[in-house]
Amino acid sequence: MKFRHVLFAVSLGAVASTSFATQLYHPSNAEEGVTFLPLHQAGGLTRDQVRTNVMGAQRDGTLSWISRGYPGTYPLVQGPRLSNSRDQVEAELRAWQKSPVTPDGMRFVPGEIGWVEAR
DSSP states (O other), X not given: OHHHHHHHHHHHHHHHHTTSSOOSEEEXXXXXXXXXXXXXXXXXXXXXXXXXXXXXXXXXXXXXXXXTTOGGGSOOOOOOOOOSOHHHHHHHHHHHHHSOBOTTSEEEETTTTEEEEOO
């Protein structure tokens, strides 16, 4: 009895999953009755061109990097430009240590209190 239920559920899932996104036109609740999805339209590459691209990526090793999200395949991002010298930063730190109030009027109190308004 249980084997029948499992077999029925698996076969129903297999049949239903094949009809989800295989058509270019889908039924719709709109007045027209049909929705056109250009994503399901054939792309500009033929099957042989795609196969050639994949084989080339396998040969040079980039396919495994791309499929794993390897960061070496992404374009490099420039780091932040530092405008202050080390001496200027240390002078700002000493000035803040003398009067530790942020520009928006908050003061850091060590311990559980944390940031409080400086009055």
